[in-house]
Amino acid sequence: MSSRNSKKYTSFREEKLEKGEPVMRYEGSASGRKAGMAAAGGIDQGRMVFLREGRERFELQDLLKSSAEVLGTGNFGCTYRATFPNGPSVVVKRFRDMNRSGREDFEEHMRRLGRLSHPNLLPLLAYYYRKEEKLLVHDYVPNRSLALLLHGNRGPNRTTMLDWPVRLKIVKGVASALAYLYEELPMLGVPHGHLRSSNVLLDDSLEPLLTDYALIPVMNQSHAAKFMVAYKSPERKQIGRTSKKSDVWSLGMLILEILTSKIPMHDTQQGKESADLVNWVNSVAREEWATQVLDGMMGGRTKNAEGQMLKLLQIALACCEENAEKRWELKEAVEKIQETTQGDGDNSPTATASEEEVDSSKAGPEDDLSSIEIN
Numbered sequence: 001m002s003s004r005n006s007k008k009y010t011s012f013r014e015e016k017l018e019k020g021e022p023v024m025r026y027e028g029s030a031s032g033r034k035a036g037m038a039a040a041g042g043i044d045q046g047r048m049v050f051l052r053e054g055r056e057r058f059e060l061q062d063l064l065k066s067s068a069e070v071l072g073t074g075n076f077g078c079t080y081r082a083t084f085p086n087g088p089s090v091v092v093k094r095f096r097d098m099n100r101s102g103r104e105d106f107e108e109h110m111r112r113l114g115r116l117s118h119p120n121l122l123p124l125l126a127y128y129y130r131k132e133e134k135l136l137v138h139d140y141v142p143n144r145s146l147a148l149l150l151h152g153n154r155g156p157n158r159t160t161m162l163d164w165p166v167r168l169k170i171v172k173g174v175a176s177a178l179a180y181l182y183e184e185l186p187m188l189g190v191p192h193g194h195l196r197s198s199n200v201l202l203d204d205s206l207e208p209l210l211t212d213y214a215l216i217p218v219m220n221q222s223h224a225a226k227f228m229v230a231y232k233s234p235e236r237k238q239i240g241r242t243s244k245k246s247d248v249w250s251l252g253m254l255i256l257e258i259l260t261s262k263i264p265m266h267d268t269q270q271g272k273e274s275a276d277l278v279n280w281v282n283s284v285a286r287e288e289w290a291t292q293v294l295d296g297m298m299g300g301r302t303k304n305a306e307g308q309m310l311k312l313l314q315i316a317l318a319c320c321e322e323n324a325e326k327r328w329e330l331k332e333a334v335e336k337i338q339e340t341t342q343g344d345g346d347n348s349p350t351a352t353a354s355e356e357e358v359d360s361s362k363a364g365p366e367d368d369l370s371s372i373e374i375n
Ligand SMILES: Nc1ncnc2c1ncn2[C@@H]1O[C@H](COP(=O)(O)OP(=O)(O)OP(=O)(O)O)[C@@H](O)[C@H]1O
Pocket: 071, 072, 073, 074, 075, 076, 077, 078, 079, 091, 093, 122, 138, 139, 140, 141, 142, 144, 145, 148, 198, 199, 201, 211, 212, 227
């Protein structure tokens, strides 16, 4: 390295950091996706702060020495899976645009997030603070994300894993975690802020675990405005600001995605053709919803399944109401979702309906929906 270069960068890794590129040392795996965290240098000041009792602790140096796999590069930085020799895997997410607050406020917010505890929230295990960059550490969730299962695997696995009871369980779990966030973080303008299918992870029993929640208060505002899902809500476009109801809109979009297996517009790459899910559903005649809108791969029709799917579709559309004033509060949306199966009895895949029962459950979506009030 020339002296000019060595003056500018003390190492290859710092050069990468400065250029805003993901920093890693490739170890020559066939896919090129295995990387050593060892090279993630330039982050060796500061300390790793753990937020959970009873969890195995490690230092930043251990993390840097672990073997790491890049899970993806999202809008905020790179996300790695780091595996310790004889230890568990953790996920380390690197954020560069997280300087909205000073260190004290940042740490206070992290402690607040560290105290959250809900079966459908992925706990924040630890964080690392450096002015230029923050690391957030969570457990690795082997089933990865709902986005991957819905859109990344069109094979037989998707049919068997994401059947209707599982999708309903995911919707209910997400709703319950959101309700918890709203209760615990009433001081936040938008308590989740980035609800999308890649931030819904699935545990071994396919229970949903929300991640990337409550980060708006610490994200640089311009970056949040450009990339966070809450900022894509109609009110942000109409009146230039988000509100507590922005998460309700995101929830509606997520439910539409779950029911149709189509990717919402805010999640598609620029230039890639896509349909706005709300407009698309509304463009299909109601009598056709069961056959044209609902993902046929949900399969396993139980006695009441189709009626429940259509109820949930109506609820999702109500959550996506353009006018935020008229849109439900989160509490109301969650109640409607939890009521979806009320009085329907067993919804397990074993309670499969006979052909006749399935046919009769198709008898006019409006009949099935008459019991829910929208708006
Ligand atoms: N704890 C985790 N366990 C397993 N997979 C995870 C975990 N956290 C994130 N992922 C997956 O890693 C990939 C990259 O995540 P990342 O958060 O960087 O990007 P994203 O969710 O696609 O976009 P965004 O940056 O907007 O959140 C995604 O597929 C995500 O679902």
